Amino acid sequence: QVLLAQSGVEMTKPGASVRVSCKASGYTFVSYAVIWVRQAPGQGLEWMGWISPYNGDTIYAQKMQGRVSLTADKLTGSAFMDLRNLTSDDTGVYYCARKDYGSGSPVDYWGQGTLVTVFS
């Protein structure tokens, strides 16, 4: 079955960087895009960007431009989200998820989420 397994809890300080990984299984990794969504405590879903594991193309949310980098490793079937210059506003749960390459297609599978806490 399709599974997106994310890395564990991260606790870090303001100004630091964090990397969250997402290992895909149960499907052909390069045949679907990987999107990243985050959720601050008690808040809604916020799209961060997406990556094509097939050719590495990325699109980032305007708000995240310059601070986030999405990468994918075809050999291991893993996607990565790097977020730099963290502030307390970046505290929340980060999800990776899968969608097909159609521009208006939905997300059909989600990872379990990774809690990132930024504290001084």
Add this chain to the structure above:
Amino acid sequence: SYVLTQPPSLAVAPGKTATIICGGNDIGSQRVHWYQQKAGQAPVLVISYDSDRPSGIPDRISGSKSGNTATLTISRVEAGDEADYYCQVWDLDSEHYVFGTGTKVTVL
């Protein structure tokens, strides 16, 4: 940027119908998807392409669209339907995913 607006909350008695609306400019031309998120869990797709139900989603849950509003309807509401619900579209102009503001459904 494109905005999808939902009512923040909705309370409904068991057995009744919950109607969740999602408003956006020219949403009639968009493909709308709906997600259910229970407390402490990842979201789950419940309606795709305005009104399609993925496998495993009960037929009590349905979607529709008219004018500038998309609607998620949950019939014969059960305690297990208590969750946050989000609409979502792909904004072609900005090439950005857009999620609605979310609606918290409470079962009385």
